Amino acid sequence: MHNFDYHRPTSLADAAKRLSGEAKLVAGGMTLIPTLKQRLAQPSSLVDLGGIAELRGIKPEGGGLTIGAMTTHAEVAHSAEVKKTIPALAVLAEGIGDPQVRNRGTIGGSISNNDPAADYPAGLVALGATVITDKRRIAADDFFKGMFETALQDGEIVTAVSFPRPDKAAYMKFPNPASRYAMVGVFVARTGGGIRVAVTGAGPGVFRATEMEKALAGNFSADAIKSVKIPAAGLNSDMHGSAEYRAHLVNVMARRAVTACS
Amino acid sequence: MADSGIGARALRKEDHRFLTGQGHYTDDINVHGQLYAYFLRSPHAHAAIRKVDTGAASKSTGVVAVFTGADVAADKIGGLICGWTVTDRHGKPHKAPPHPILAHEKVRYVGDHVAVVIADTLTNAKDAAEKIEVDYDVLPAVVDVAKAMDAKAPQLHADTPQNLCYDWLLGDPAQVDAALAKSHHVAKLDLVNNRLIPNAMEPRAAIGEYDGGTDSYTCHSTSQNPHVLRLILCAFILGIPEHRVRVIAPDVGGGFGSKIFCYAEEVVCLWAAKKVRRPVKWTAERSESFLSDAHGRDHVTHVELGMDKDGKFTAMKVETLAAMGAYLSTFATCVPTYLYATLLAGQYTTPIISANVKAVFTNTAPVDAYRGAGRPEATYVVERIVEVAAREMKMDPAEIRRRNFVKPDQFPYQTPVALQYDSGNYAKALDDAMKLADYAGFASRKAEAAKRGKHRGIGFSAYIEACGIAPSAVVGSLGAGVGLWESAQIRFNPTGTAQVLTGSHSHGQGHETTLAQVVGDMLGLPIENITVVHGDTSQVPFGMGTYGSRSLAVGGSAAAKAADKIIAKGKKIAAHLLEASVDDITYAKGTFRVAGTDKTKSIGEIAFAAYVPHNYPKDLEPGLDETAFYDPANFTYPAGVHICEVEIDPDTGVTKIVNWAAVDDFGKVVNPMVVEGQVHGGIAQGIGQGLLEGCVYDKETGQLLTGSFMDYCMPRADDLPSFKVGMIETPCPHNPLGVKGCGEAGAIAAPPALVNAVTDALGIRHMEMPLTSERVWRTIHKMAAE
Numbered sequence A: 001m002h003n004f005d006y007h008r009p010t011s012l013a014d015a016a017k018r019l020s021g022e023a024k025l026v027a028g029g030m031t032l033i034p035t036l037k038q039r040l041a042q043p044s045s046l047v048d049l050g051g052i053a054e055l056r057g058i059k060p061e062g063g064g065l066t067i068g069a070m071t072t073h074a075e076v077a078h079s080a081e082v083k084k085t086i087p088a089l090a091v092l093a094e095g096i097g098d099p100q101v102r103n104r105g106t107i108g109g110s111i112s113n114n115d116p117a118a119d120y121p122a123g124l125v126a127l128g129a130t131v132i133t134d135k136r137r138i139a140a141d142d143f144f145k146g147m148f149e150t151a152l153q154d155g156e157i158v159t160a161v162s163f164p165r166p167d168k169a170a171y172m173k174f175p176n177p178a179s180r181y182a183m184v185g186v187f188v189a190r191t192g193g194g195i196r197v198a199v200t201g202a203g204p205g206v207f208r209a210t211e212m213e214k215a216l217a218g219n220f221s222a223d224a225i226k227s228v229k230i231p232a233a234g235l236n237s238d239m240h241g242s243a244e245y246r247a248h249l250v251n252v253m254a255r256r257a258v259t260a261c262s
Numbered sequence B: 001m002a003d004s005g006i007g008a009r010a011l012r013k014e015d016h017r018f019l020t021g022q023g024h025y026t027d028d029i030n031v032h033g034q035l036y037a038y039f040l041r042s043p044h045a046h047a048a049i050r051k052v053d054t055g056a057a058s059k060s061t062g063v064v065a066v067f068t069g070a071d072v073a074a075d076k077i078g079g080l081i082c083g084w085t086v087t088d089r090h091g092k093p094h095k096a097p098p099h100p101i102l103a104h105e106k107v108r109y110v111g112d113h114v115a116v117v118i119a120d121t122l123t124n125a126k127d128a129a130e131k132i133e134v135d136y137d138v139l140p141a142v143v144d145v146a147k148a149m150d151a152k153a154p155q156l157h158a159d160t161p162q163n164l165c166y167d168w169l170l171g172d173p174a175q176v177d178a179a180l181a182k183s184h185h186v187a188k189l190d191l192v193n194n195r196l197i198p199n200a201m202e203p204r205a206a207i208g209e210y211d212g213g214t215d216s217y218t219c220h221s222t223s224q225n226p227h228v229l230r231l232i233l234c235a236f237i238l239g240i241p242e243h244r245v246r247v248i249a250p251d252v253g254g255g256f257g258s259k260i261f262c263y264a265e266e267v268v269c270l271w272a273a274k275k276v277r278r279p280v281k282w283t284a285e286r287s288e289s290f291l292s293d294a295h296g297r298d299h300v301t302h303v304e305l306g307m308d309k310d311g312k313f314t315a316m317k318v319e320t321l322a323a324m325g326a327y328l329s330t331f332a333t334c335v336p337t338y339l340y341a342t343l344l345a346g347q348y349t350t351p352i353i354s355a356n357v358k359a360v361f362t363n364t365a366p367v368d369a370y371r372g373a374g375r376p377e378a379t380y381v382v383e384r385i386v387e388v389a390a391r392e393m394k395m396d397p398a399e400i401r402r403r404n405f406v407k408p409d410q411f412p413y414q415t416p417v418a419l420q421y422d423s424g425n426y427a428k429a430l431d432d433a434m435k436l437a438d439y440a441g442f443a444s445r446k447a448e449a450a451k452r453g454k455h456r457g458i459g460f461s462a463y464i465e466a467c468g469i470a471p472s473a474v475v476g477s478l479g480a481g482v483g484l485w486e487s488a489q490i491r492f493n494p495t496g497t498a499q500v501l502t503g504s505h506s507h508g509q510g511h512e513t514t515l516a517q518v519v520g521d522m523l524g525l526p527i528e529n530i531t532v533v534h535g536d537t538s539q540v541p542f543g544m545g546t547y548g549s550r551s552l553a554v555g556g557s558a559a560a561k562a563a564d565k566i567i568a569k570g571k572k573i574a575a576h577l578l579e580a581s582v583d584d585i586t587y588a589k590g591t592f593r594v595a596g597t598d599k600t601k602s603i604g605e606i607a608f609a610a611y612v613p614h615n616y617p618k619d620l621e622p623g624l625d626e627t628a629f630y631d632p633a634n635f636t637y638p639a640g641v642h643i644c645e646v647e648i649d650p651d652t653g654v655t656k657i658v659n660w661a662a663v664d665d666f667g668k669v670v671n672p673m674v675v676e677g678q679v680h681g682g683i684a685q686g687i688g689q690g691l692l693e694g695c696v697y698d699k700e701t702g703q704l705l706t707g708s709f710m711d712y713c714m715p716r717a718d719d720l721p722s723f724k725v726g727m728i729e730t731p732c733p734h735n736p737l738g739v740k741g742c743g744e745a746g747a748i749a750a751p752p753a754l755v756n757a758v759t760d761a762l763g764i765r766h767m768e769m770p771l772t773s774e775r776v777w778r779t780i781h782k783m784a785a786e
C-alpha cells in the first residue's frame, strides 16, 4: 500500500470539499482496501464516509424504502423493515460475501463500484430504484454503465437508494464457486411499473432480459420463459463458466426466481 | 488418568492458545533491529534476463541492500537441492538442473525470484522494488505436463532434452503386456490428476539472524522439519557448520507438505542477514503463496487393468507423465515414483504390475509432496480403473473389489510393486462402510431422486497408503539422501512432571496432546503434567520432522521407547528404595511394586530420588532423562473404504454430496477426536480436489490464472456433507504402539469416491477433475467441452 492522507468528515458538505485531486471515498473498504494493498490504486487521500450519520439507515418512504449509502449489507439483510417491504432485497444482501464482508460492505460502495458480478445492481434495476446523490437523483437504469462504470461524476457522492415496494420479487443467485460473487444472478420484480427481469454476473454489466419480461407480462409463470433463450454472444466467459453456460443459467435462475415469487 | 490416556478423546492442549489468539507464529515474532525483505518476482513464465538495474532501487528511501542472482553467484551460494535421487530405467541418476536462490540469467516460471530488496519497512522495500529495472528477453513457455516432451516445446534447462528429468520404470512391461493379452477383458483409461495449490492458512515466513560475536545464525521458519532444513541450509547451500545454526519452527499454521521443503526465501533471509548485519524478515502474501509454494499432483496417466472372466485382476500397466515444475523441489522426485508406483497394487492381489513414470520440467512453480504425496495419485488411478472394470464387466463395484482384496490370512503380503503389507482387514472395512452408507437402500434413494428430476450416484474408494516412510536402509537404497527414523527425549523434572521432546513437528495435527497421551499413559501422568516440545533445533534432539503421517507411527514409537527406558531405570531406583531385587519389581501405570506385596513407589517419588540421590543405587547415574531413536522395520499401511453419494441437478450441473461414509483402519487410535478431525480435514481436501480445486496456468503465457481465492476454489463448509466416520482396528504388528497414521487418508480416499459417484450418476465412463458444474452440465447435455 502506498501512503495517503486520511479524513473522516462528519458532514456531507465537508466530505465533498475534501474530494479534490486524487482523493477517493472509502465506505466499507471491502473493495477499495484490497486494491490499495495490491498497489493498483494510489489515491493521495481517503475520505471516509463512516462518520456521516445521515448516510446510514433504512427508512420507509412513500410505501417503499430509502436506504442510506453507508448501510451495510448485514443491516439490510437483518432489517425488519426490509423483510416486510422487500424481502427479496434482504435475501440478496444476506447472500453477499461472508459475515465480515456483510458487516463492512455498504450498498453505496457496492453500486458505486459496479462490479459486473455484484448482486445489488440486479436488485436496483429490477425494482426500478432511484440512486440519490449529493447532487441529483438518477434512475437505476441510467446509473449502471457497463463494467465498473457508473453515471457518477467526479466528486459526486451517493447518499441513498430509494426503492419502490414491489408486488412480488425474488432474487436467485448462482454463485461463482470460488469468489461466491454472482456468476449469474437474476432479480425478478413485479411493480406498478410492470415486470422487470434484471441479470447480473452474466454480462459486462447488469442488463434487463426484455424478452423474458414480455413473456412474463402475458403469463407470470416459470413455464412462460422456459423457451426464452438468452443469446450467449457478448456474455462473460472465464474458467468458471463459458458464455454459453451463463446464458443457460440465466434462464434457469430466472425460472427459479419467478417460481419463488409466488 | 483414564480420561487422558491412550484411547481418550482428550481435548487438545494446544487449542487454548490457538483459540485465544495467543499462538506464536513466525510473523508474530519481531527481532530487534529487523529489516524486511521483499522479493521481486518474474512476471514471465520463461525469459532470459538481459540486465537487472538496481541503481534507483538501492537509493530509494529506507533501502539497506538490493541483491540479485549475480550477488548470489559472486558469493558462491549453493542452489536449492533435491534430496532424493531417482535412478532412471537406464541406471542413470535423474537430471537436477541448478536451482539458484535468486534467478541467474534466466527465469523459468511466473513468480521465480529475481531480486530481493532489504529495507527498514516493507512499504519502502516494495517502493524500491518498483524501481528495479529488469530487461527480459521473453521466451516461449510450456505449462502443460502433457506437452512438455513435445518436439516443439521450449527446453527449460541446458542439459534436459525434451524437458525430461527421468524416465523411470518399476516392473516388467513386456511381462505385463503378455498377461494383458491373455486376459478375458482389459479395462483402459486415460486420466489427469489435477494440479493443486496447497494454501495452508498461515503463509510461509522466515526471519534470518546473524550474530557476529559468535559467528552463528538463527533462522525462524514455517518449517515442518526444522532439523532437515538446518541440514540442507548448512551442508548444501550456505556451507555453514551445523552447530552454528539454530532453526526454530514455532507455531506453524498448516503445511500439508508445502512446508517440508527448503525454499529460496528462507535461504536469502539468512544469507542477507550476515551481509547487512541485521535480522531480515519475510512473510509471504497470499498471492506469493499461490505463485511460489510448491504445488501438488499434476499427472497425466494411461492405465490398463486385465481380468479373468470372474473379474479377478490379472495384470496392470500404468504410464504416467508427472510435472516437476520449473526446478526440482526438495523431495519432488520421490513423489511420482516411490510414493506412487509402489501403491499401485491398492488393496488387491493383482499379480503383476508395471509402471513407467516420466518426470518433466514445465514453466510452472515447482511441484512436490502435497497431503498424500503420490498416494492420492495412485489411489485415483487404481480406484477409477477398478470402477471402470466393474462397469464393463457388469459387476457390482463392491463385489469386484471384495473378490480381489488381499485376505486377512495373506498378511504379510508381498505386492508386485516392492511393498510388503503388514496387516489389514479390507473386507471388514468394506462391510462396515456399506452399512454406514446404507448401500442396500441406495436403489430406492436413486428412484426417489429421479422423481424429483435429480441424478443420484454412488461411488466407492478402497484405498491403501504407506505411511511413516521407512526403514532408513530401504529409503537409502531407493535414493533418499536422509534416514527416516525419529527421535524423542523424555526429561523428568524432580517434582514429577515431564517434558517430551520430539523431532517430529506439529503444524496443526495436535502432537502436544497425542504424544502427551502416549507418554502419560505409559508413565502414569495426566497430560496436564506433560509438555511436548518441538520445532527448535537447539532444544530437541535431531529429528526428521512431520510428513507422510509419520509423527505417531515413528515419532510416537520413539517416545514409547524413551518411556521404556525411563521405566527400566525407574525399576533400578525402586529396587534400591524398596530393598528388593530389580527382577522382583513390577511396573504399571506410574507405580513400581515389589511383586506380590503392597510395597510401592510412585514414579514421582522415583523422579525425585533420581534428582536428589541421597539414597540411591551406587552404580547408577542420577537424573531421569532418556532419549530414544526409532527406525521402523517397515512402512505402516492404513487402509479403508470411503463411499460417496451424490445428487446432481441436471438444470445447473451442480453436484451435491449428500452422503459420505468412511471406515478407516489406522491401527490403534490414541485420540479418536483428533483422528476424526484429521479424517474430516482430509476428506474436505480430497473433495476440494475432486469438485472444486484446480490450478490453471494460461497455456500460452504461463500466467497463473488461479492466483487468488477469487479464482482458486477452496472447499468451504457448505460444500461438504456431515461425514459419517467409522473405524476398525488391526494393529500395526511392527511398532510398539500398533499405530498406522491418519493424516492423509481422507485426501487419498476422497477423489476417486467422488468421481466414481458422479460418473455413476451420469452413466458415463470418466470425467476429469475438478467436476465443475459446467463440465457436468455439458456432459449431461452431451455438449462439447468448453
Ligand SMILES: Cc1cc2nc3c(=O)[nH]c(=O)nc-3n(C[C@H](O)[C@H](O)[C@H](O)COP(=O)(O)OP(=O)(O)OC[C@H]3O[C@@H](n4cnc5c(N)ncnc54)[C@H](O)[C@@H]3O)c2cc1C
Binding pocket: A024, A025, A026, A027, A028, A029, A030, A031, A032, A033, A049, A069, A070, A095, A096, A097, A098, A101, A104, A105, A106, A107, A108, A109, A110, A112, A113, A115, A117, A118, A119, A120, A152, A156, A157, A158, A159, A179, A180, A181, A182
Ligand atoms: C471476500 C469478498 C466477497 C464479496 N462477495 C460479494 C458478493 O457475493 N456479492 C457482491 O455484490 N459483492 C461482494 N463483495 C463486495 C462487497 O459487497 C463490497 O461491499 C462492495 O464491493 C464495496 O462496498 P464497500 O462499502 O466496501 O466500498 P469501498 O470498498 O469502500 O468502495 C468501493 C468503491 O466505491 C466508491 N464509493 C464508496 N462509497 C461511495 C459513495 N457513497 N458514493 C460514491 N462512491 C463511493 C469508493 O470510492 C470505491 O471506489 C465481496 C467483497 C469481498 C471482499
